Amino acid sequence: MSVINQMLKDLEQRTPEQGQAIMPVAISHKPSTIKIVLISLTVLISLNFLGFYIWNLQEQIQAKQQVSSSELIVKETIQVQPQVSSSELIVKETIQVQPQVSSSELIVKETIQVQPQVSSSELIVKEKIQVQPHVSSSELIVKEKIQVQQQVSNGELIVKEKSQRPVVKSELKTSVKKEIKKAKISQMSVSRRQLTSAELVTQKLVRAEKSIKINDIIKAEQLFEEVLIIEPSHKQARKKLAALWFGRKSYQQATNLLSQGIALDRNDAQLRLLKARIHLQQGQHQAVYNTLKPLSLIKQQEYQVMLANVSQHIEQFKSAAQAYKILIDMQGYSGRWHLGLAIVYDRNSQFSLAVTEYTLALTKSDLSIASAEFAQQRMQALGE
Numbered sequence: 001m002s003v004i005n006q007m008l009k010d011l012e013q014r015t016p017e018q019g020q021a022i023m024p025v026a027i028s029h030k031p032s033t034i035k036i037v038l039i040s041l042t043v044l045i046s047l048n049f050l051g052f053y054i055w056n057l058q059e060q061i062q063a064k065q066q067v068s069s070s071e072l073i074v075k076e077t078i079q080v081q082p083q084v085s086s087s088e089l090i091v092k093e094t095i096q097v098q099p100q101v102s103s104s105e106l107i108v109k110e111t112i113q114v115q116p117q118v119s120s121s122e123l124i125v126k127e128k129i130q131v132q133p134h135v136s137s138s139e140l141i142v143k144e145k146i147q148v149q150q151q152v153s154n155g156e157l158i159v160k161e162k163s164q165r166p167v168v169k170s171e172l173k174t175s176v177k178k179e180i181k182k183a184k185i186s187q188m189s190v191s192r193r194q195l196t197s198a199e200l201v202t203q204k205l206v207r208a209e210k211s212i213k214i215n216d217i218i219k220a221e222q223l224f225e226e227v228l229i230i231e232p233s234h235k236q237a238r239k240k241l242a243a244l245w246f247g248r249k250s251y252q253q254a255t256n257l258l259s260q261g262i263a264l265d266r267n268d269a270q271l272r273l274l275k276a277r278i279h280l281q282q283g284q285h286q287a288v289y290n291t292l293k294p295l296s297l298i299k300q301q302e303y304q305v306m307l308a309n310v311s312q313h314i315e316q317f318k319s320a321a322q323a324y325k326i327l328i329d330m331q332g333y334s335g336r337w338h339l340g341l342a343i344v345y346d347r348n349s350q351f352s353l354a355v356t357e358y359t360l361a362l363t364k365s366d367l368s369i370a371s372a373e374f375a376q377q378r379m380q381a382l383g384e
Contacts, residue, residue, distance in 0.1 A: 204230075205227060208224050208237075208240070220240075220244060221244050228241070232264065238257060239274060245257065246274075251278050254274075254275075258272075258274055258278070259275065273292075276292050276310075279291060299330055301327065304330075307319065308320045312343075315347075317348040321344045324340045334364060335363070336364075336371065338360040339357070341357045342354045342356075345357060346382075354382065358379045
């Protein structure tokens with residue numbers, strides 16, 4: 001029993017006293033994760049919309065600023081003088097600009113006229129800027145017309161300008177300066193005179209000579225060819241071009257070029273001599289003879305010497321003897337021509353004539369020792 005009583009006492013002590021309120025126990029609840037995510041998304045979307053709205057608003061403001069900057073507000077003090085009619089308003093402003101450009105005068109007149117219609121709801125403003133020059137040889141003429149129409153509809157003023165750009169005084173001065181410059185430029189004339197064929201040939205020949213001096217052979221050849229296209233009968237250009245082609249061993253081109261020149265002038269000994277040299281360089285002795293034979297009677301030392309030598313080589317003794325005779329006529333004091341003629345007679349079996357020419361050759365003082373000895377030996381061999 002004592003144990004039971006003790007237990008009852010313990011229970012009585014544990015039970016709250018009467019009159020005391022039982023304190024509720026606070027239960028902690030965890031916040032929901034889904035709600036947090038939804039709230040975060042809502043905030044982010046709202047911020048995005050707000051940023052887009054602000055960006056769009058800035059773009060509209062910038063566009064308006066660009067439009068407003070492209071439109072220039074014209075602020076001028078205009079004195080209005082009413083005429084007799086109460087429905088018309090005329091404003092006149094005159095600006096005179098008179099810069100001196102050497103001896104010429106420039107007069108710029110600007111007239112601004114505003115004419116409202118009779119209707120009280122519409123106002124038409126017309127602005128006309130006109131440059132009226134005096135008709136004189138000493139005055140510069142500049143004309144500029146700008147028409148501006150302003151209409152008022154339902155209490156709003158609309159400015160229409162053909163150039164779609166308002167004009168202020170500063171821009172007017174700039175435009176006037178530009179017009180002056182344009183007028184000056186328009187007065188300057190550059191005349192181009194076409195060169196004559198002779199002047200063009202001379203110019204190309206000079207350039208060709210300069211190209212040769214700086215060793216630009218290709219350019220020189222091109223210029224000489226252009227000269228011959230303009231003037232095919234130009235012998236100097238033909239000779240120099242043939243010499244350049246001969247120098248770089250373009251023998252066929254050079255001979256063709258010289259043949260064309262000979263066809264134009266068959267009595268040109270220089271062209272024939274150049275062509276003969278090219279054939280001789282190639283060992284074409286018969287071609288050399290055929291080239292020189294048509295002018296066999298010409299009194300030119302170099303021409304006759306080459307003709308005499310090539311005639312002996314191909315055994316054309318008659319032509320060779322004739323060439324030496326011409327040389328003797330030209331230079332009778334020289335013994336070498338007599339010696340050459342004697343050799344021709346000797347080879348052609350005309351021994352008596354050969355001995356005579358050997359004897360004449362020995363009488364001349366210009367023979368070398370070897371040549372004189374050869375003449376004496378031949379005379380002895382021929383029985384003299």
